[in-house]
Amino acid sequence: MTTLLDWLRAQTDDADLGSVIVSMAASGVEIASVLRQAAIKGQIGVVGAVNVQGEAQKALDVISNDIVLNQLGQNPAVGILISEEMDEAVEMANQGRFIVATDPLDGSSNLDVNVTVGTIFSVLGVAGGLLQPGRAQLAAGYIAYGPAINLVLRISGDVAVFTLDDADQWVLTQAKASVPDSTAEYAINTARDRFWDAATTGYVRENVAGETGPAGKRYNMRWVGSMVADVHRILMRGGIFLYPLDSETRAKGGRLRLLYEANPMAWLIEGAGGRATTGRESLLEVVPTGIHQRIPVILGSSEEVKRVEAWYARG
Ligand code: P6P
8 A cells, every 4th residue: 555655755855845745635634524524513605705716705615725724834845825715825934945826625616515626736836936837836736525535646747646545544546647538528518608719619519419520429528517526537537628718708817727726737637648728828838927817728638639729720
């Protein structure tokens, strides 16, 4: 049995970087425990506040953010925390050399219906500043709070999957996740089709045409409404996730956030052999203009992502 510490020692000589990942993994264990008890403790529901995204903050969003803040605040290697739940980047007292950008509880609108949600995080070097492209990430990962609790990690090599055991220890259950190049499964919120651009409309229409159309095969559509759940499925069996720029999200730059949703997920998907794009450029090359910048996200099986890029290339 390979533990998280065994894996980290094999993946990096930088013990400080390893400690940052351990702190995020420990945050996941705490958040998992809170989620299991939330309904019993009356913690499902909104707190009446609105976050910087203009979204109603749920009690569990705030609790999860506090858990991450507390864990990272105790780690001398962490210098700055960027969180979906906090307007500004927080300078930690320890002034460590790493930045953590996180969505502490992504998909929290699914909590009251017990659907898988997650904690997403990205690790960067303080020296590079707050606005670094995803290519500069030193590590990225997520914790998926589902039937099993999974920790998915990549430093610079393979993407590993850990499962939380009944002693709250992370056990390596997959040493090298790999996204199949081709797929017959796509994930997009089709209720937004009236807002889609020509590329998204053209691509989805080809999929819906199935074996009778240019794609030449039947597709299935899956949309959980929780990015961690959709991306984990793609990491495990292939597929493509699309939250493209559309006429409603265009003014904001997209729906999902670059630093703590798109970049870490792109780091993982590309590390597992998949592809991640805005439709027009590699997600990992985008130079952020702000810590809460939104961005279109299209990622997953490389052949499928290339089909979408071909639609965008038509102009
Ligand atoms: P929609 C959750 O709020 C989230 O940020 C992602 O986890 C998810 O993929 C997306 O929004 C769902 O968006 O438009 O289906 O509600």
